[in-house]
Amino acid sequence: MRLNKEVFAIALSIMILSGCSSTDEKDSGLLDDVSAVDNEKDTSTSGYSDGSLLSGEEFGSNVTIDARGLGPEFSDPTNPLSKGVIYFMYDSSQVRQDFIPVIAAHSKYLQSHPSQHIILEGHADERGSREYNIALGEQRAKSIFRMMKMQGVNSNQLEIVSYGEEKPEAEGMDEASWQQNRRVEVDYQGR
Amino acid sequence: MNNFKKYGFTFTLAVAFHLGILAMFGISYFSEPEIAEVKPLPEIIQATVLDDVTIMEEAKRLKDNKKNKEIAQQEKQKKLEDNRKKEEKLLNKAKEKRIKEEKQAEKLEKKRQENELKEKKLATERKERAIKEKERLEQIKKDKVKAKAKAKKQQEEKERLDKERKEKKQKAEKKRKADLAAEQKAEAVRKEAARQKQEADAKAKADQDRKATISYSDAIRRKVINHWIKPPLATKGMNCLISVTLLPSGDVMSATVTRGSGDSVFDRSAENAVRKASPLPVPEERELFNRTFRSFNFNFTPE
Amino acid sequence: MSAFLRKILLISLVGCYVPASQAELTLEITKGIESAIPIAVVPFGWTGSKDRAPEDLAPIIQADLSRSGLLKTLPVGEMLTMPSKANHVRFRNWQALGQEYLVIGEISEVVDKQYQVQFQLFNVYRGEQFLGYRLTVSEKELRRTAHHISDLIYEKLTNKKGVFGTRLAYITTTSKANKKLYKLIIADADGFEPRVIASSLEPIMSPTWSPDGKQIAYVSFENKRSAIFVQTLANGKRERVASYKGINGAPSFSPDGTRLALTLSKDGSTDIYILNLNNRSLTKITKSYGIDTEPSWSPDGKTIVYTSDRGGKPQLYTVPSNGGKAKRLTFEGDYNARGQFSLDGKNIAMVHANRGDYRIAVMDMATRTVNVLTAGRYDEAPSFSPNGEMVLYASRKGNKNVLSAVSIDGRMQQNLSFDNGDVREPAWSP
Known part of the structure; x- marks a missing residue:
């Protein structure tokens, strides 16, 4: 009987656990038993789901330049401003020489558009541990941040976030993909 | 003459009588046991030294003397007769006396004769007895000597026989002992040879067994090693002793942990390995199997 | 030469056997084979109103035991007979199949949706029962019961705590209409019964269990910035405990x-802080210009192991949990990160890279030796099983991230199949 109780207790905990499932994958059979808990869960998790949906829209691939209030210079491939991504070497946050003009162009633009502000989004390739890559992405973004500040950009216009390896540009497990993932994206937020 | 005769006769008789006494003494003297023989004889009786012949001669001489004396007496009496006629009365008186005397003499004579006879007889008897005695003594002596000789001979014979027997016995004993020794020696040699052979056989067998034991032990170990799933956490220094009992087929009849490692998982893995490896490769030779492989131990101890 | 060595030499010269004339023969067995223990789990018998049991427990048990790496289950197809009652068991059959242990069982319907489950574990070579239980459970508890039976069998056969009844937390990503959906999922240790406890179109990272198994802390970017949440499993309520710049x-x-x-990197450099969950006070315990991250507590709570690149490349360091001097722990390889103490504190698992291959390694804290357990190129996120026997980790299979497990001696390794997309960052429940 002891075992029986134990099994029952574990089963109960699982039932309760299942109560906090999101609505995506619910087990109706189990949820029936814990409807009271279910309600509470809905509030916390749904709000949290909505938030992600909102941000998802913001980062959708079909976002127009206009929506961010940027001029046509950003679409001109000959203009350095068209380059919104700065790439890095492996396990490095040193700004490569070839990207200095790009950073300078963005700094110039920000100085001339003090109402604009950007998020410098640091990224890393998928190798290594995720939290370390978060830190590495942040250091990359900070390198740009420091450089832009030195070039006269007001730090109020600059924000940093690092996604580490969580948002790769390329999914492949090869150097060609990794190169694209070791980056800082310059993200104009509009007004 | 008569008187004379009478006196002569009396005298003779007296002499004879005295002689007889003497003789009796002598005889009695001589009739002493043979011990006297070796004694020096007294000088006075030298004449009477007796031997068979002298005794006879003496007797005759005594007889002859008596006869001569009687003749002289008679001649004297004739002379005396004449005197007697003269002296008739005296004579008568004397005659009476003489008769009396004669009677006495006669009596004496008779007695003497009887004595003599008796003496004679006695002497004869004595003599015979002496002879006999002598003979007997001699015989005895002879017998004695003979017996002595015989005894000696017998003794010698006996001794000889004894010696012979003894020698024979000794010889036999010696032989027996020698035989026995030889036999014992042979037996010992035989035994030693047997022992050596047995030893050699045993050694050869032991060698063979030893080799067989090693080779079967190796085979058993290999089989058990191949069945022992060593627990991942089995570490050096752990050890588990398992006693097994096998059937002659090598099938494990029992496997018991006799000294555990303290880790039940380890002990069980060892016990299962032994059971899984059953049947174990064991010698077909029953003696070796019984002695070494019917029951033995495994010591599971990781390197 | 030491006496001990001489003794060893002597033993080896003697040939490991003692002549019978002197003592009983004793054979030394110093070697064995490295193998999982063979065990047969026969499909359970069924008595009830329906054609078959609502859930066959045997396959669940088989999968559990096999996954442990210490046991190897016999495929059902190779079984000669399938007894469900003890008096039908012929041990010779199972011996012939080389099985050391045998599990049989029966499920019978008591009333509607109520079942009696009984099972027995036998030592095949001894021919005796080793374990036997009978329990009454509901239909929903059947799967759980199977895991529980697995735990009982495993504990009996290995003297180690079974972890089949434990759970895993992990992150998955699925792509839907050009959108990536991140989910934090909790499932049984065998990957079944997954429940999503949080989902977002922005990354969710680094799930970790509270020691009592009742809460999970994780990082979410749902507000476009990283924040740390602590979510209570029982009611789904969560708290944002850190959302610094x-x-x-x-x-x-x-x-x-x-x-x-x-x-946190709120002060410029990336450092380790300790947040008191009761009063929300924050203490910074590392100070370096480089990256200090991925803290993990020692079981006694006195030490924190973390990753730092203050030496140029990421390596593991330790620091007292109340602050103090940092000490470098790893020196092997050019990349050591995400250290995690085992629950007994004897080992630290980590991501270890040498010449571009990222692998899972375990450092023995007593000897400081590092043992590389995996052979992948992109292995990461090691997490100890609660019994300390296994390390769960994420690896790359083709173009997908999958979960794998490896025994801490590196002998046993296997992939856990999850069919719902890309799986990563596993965290084993206490």
């Missing part, structure tokens, strides 16, 4: 559950 990452509960170690 910059990085809010790598949460780790203290062994007593009252504090949370985490990584």
Whole structure:
């Protein structure tokens, strides 16, 4: 009987656990038993789901330049401003020489558009541990941040976030993909 | 003459009588046991030294003397007769006396004769007895000597026989002992040879067994090693002793942990390995199997 | 030569046997084979109103036991007979199949949706029962019961705590209409019964269990910035405990559950802080210009192991949990990160890279030797099983991230199949 109780207790905990499932994958059979808990869960998790949906829209691939209030210079491939991504070497946050003009162009633009502000989004390739890559992405973004500040950009216009390896540009497990993932994206937020 | 005769006769008789006494003494003297023989004889009786012949001669001489004396007496009496006629009365008186005397003499004579006879007889008897005695003594002596000789001979014979027997016995004993020794020696040699052979056989067998034991032990170990799933956490220094009992087929009849490692998982893995490896490769030779492989131990101890 | 060595030599010369004339023969067995223990789990018998049991427990048990690496189950197809009652068991059959242990069982319907489950474990070579239980459970509890039976069998056969009844937390991503959906999922240790406890179109990272198994802390970017949440499993309620400027990452509960170690970059450099969950006070315990991150507590709560690149490349360091001098722990390889103490504190698992291959390694804290357990190229996120026997980790299979497990001696390795997309960052429940 002891075992029986134990099994029952574990089963109960699982039932309760299942109560906090999101609505995506619910087990109706189990949820029936814990409807009271279910309600509470809905509030916390749904709000949290909505938030992600909102941000998802913001980062959708079909976002127009206009929506961010940027001029046509950003679409001109000959203009350095068209380059919104700065790439890095492996396990490095040193700004490569070839990207200095790009950073300078963005700094110039920000100085001339003090109402604009950007998020410098640091990224890393998928190798290594995720939290370390978060830190590495942040250091990359900070390198740009420091450089832009030195070039006269007001730090109020600059924000940093690092996604580490969580948002790769390329999914492949090869150097060609990794190169694209070791980056800082310059993200104009509009007004 | 008569008187004379009478006196002569009396005298003779007296002499004879005295002689007889003497003789009796002598005889009695001589009739002493043979011990006297070796004694020096007294000088006075030298004449009477007796031997068979002298005794006879003496007797005759005594007889002859008596006869001569009687003749002289008679001649004297004739002379005396004449005197007697003269002296008739005296004579008568004397005659009476003489008769009396004669009677006495006669009596004496008779007695003497009887004595003599008796003496004679006695002497004869004595003599015979002496002879006999002598003979007997001699015989005895002879017998004695003979017996002595015989005894000696017998003794010698006996001794000889004894010696012979003894020698024979000794010889036999010696032989027996020698035989026995030889036999014992042979037996010992035989035994030693047997022992050596047995030893050699045993050694050869032991060698063979030893080799067989090693080779079967190796085979058993290999089989058990191949069945022992060593627990991942089995570490050096752990050890588990398992006693097994096998059937002659090598099938494990029992496997018991006799000294555990303290880790039940380890002990069980060892016990299962032994059971899984059953049947174990064991010698077909029953003696070796019984002695070494019917029951033995495994010591599971990781390197 | 030491006496001990001489003794060893002598033993080896003697040939490991003692002549019978002197003593009983004793054969030394010093070697064995490295193999999982063979065990047959026969499909359970069924008595009930329906054609078959609502759930066959045997396959669940088989999968559990096989996954442990210490046991190897016999495929059902190779079984000669399938007894469900003890008096039908012929041990010779199972011996012939080389099975050391045998599990049989029966499920019978008591009333509607109520079942009696009984099972027996036999030692095949001894021919005797080793374990036997009978229990009454509901239909929903059947799967759970199977895991419980697996635990009982495993514990009996290995003297180690079974972890089949434990759970895993992990992150998955699925792509839907050009959108990536991140989910934090909790499932049984065998990967079945997954439940999503949080989902977002922005990354969710670094799930970690509270010591009592009742809460999970994780990093979410749902507000476009990283923040750390602590979510209670029973009611789904969560609290944002850190949302500072910059990085809010790598949460780790203290062994007593009252504090949370985490990584913040609010002051410019990326450092380790300790957040008191009761009064929300924050203590910075590392100070370096480089990256300090991925803190993990020692079981006694006194030490924190973390990743730092202050030496140029990421290596593991330790620091007292109340602050103090940092000490470098790893020197092998050019990349050591995400250290995690085992529950007994004897080992630290880590991501270890040498010449570009990222692998899972375990450092023995007593000897400081590092043992590389995996052979992948992109292995990461090691997490100890609660019994310390296994390390669960994420690896790359083709173009997908999958979960794998490896025994801490590196002998046993296997992939856990999850069919719902890309799986990563596993965290094993206490």
